[in-house]
Amino acid sequence: MKIKQKITLAAIIIALTPILISTALTNYIATNESSIALRELSQERLISLRNVKKNQIRDYFATIKNQLTNLANSSLITEALGDLNTAAQNYADDIGEYNKASLHQHVKTYYDVTFSHVTSL
Numbered sequence: 641m642k643i644k645q646k647i648t649l650a651a652i653i654i655a656l657t658p659i660l661i662s663t664a665l666t667n668y669i670a671t672n673e674s675s676i677a678l679r680e681l682s683q684e685r686l687i688s689l690r691n692v693k694k695n696q697i698r699d700y701f702a703t704i705k706n707q708l709t710n711l712a713n714s715s716l717i718t719e720a721l722g723d724l725n726t727a728a729q730n731y732a733d734d735i736g737e738y739n740k741a742s743l744h745q746h747v748k749t750y751y752d753v754t755f756s757h758v759t760s761l
Contacts, residue, residue: 711717735743
């Protein structure tokens, strides 16, 4: 190889070396920074989603609490509970009119047929 070719080759190598190094370094930095940015963005989105769900759950329980409070204060519920108490006291008298053994057999048959697959497991 002639000296002119060697000098040209050396000049090309010397000129390309910093370009290749800076390209590799820029690529590494860009990849690293984009990875960090994506991780932070993912965390921010997850935190935001967590906060939204937390507020939805709080609102749900507040709604349920308000509904229960309204039901507890309702005169219809008070009347219904009074009627239920009376009905429970009269149940023993009402059931005496029927054959208890027959009712018991009907209930037993119903459960035996309906849930027979459970007992066979």
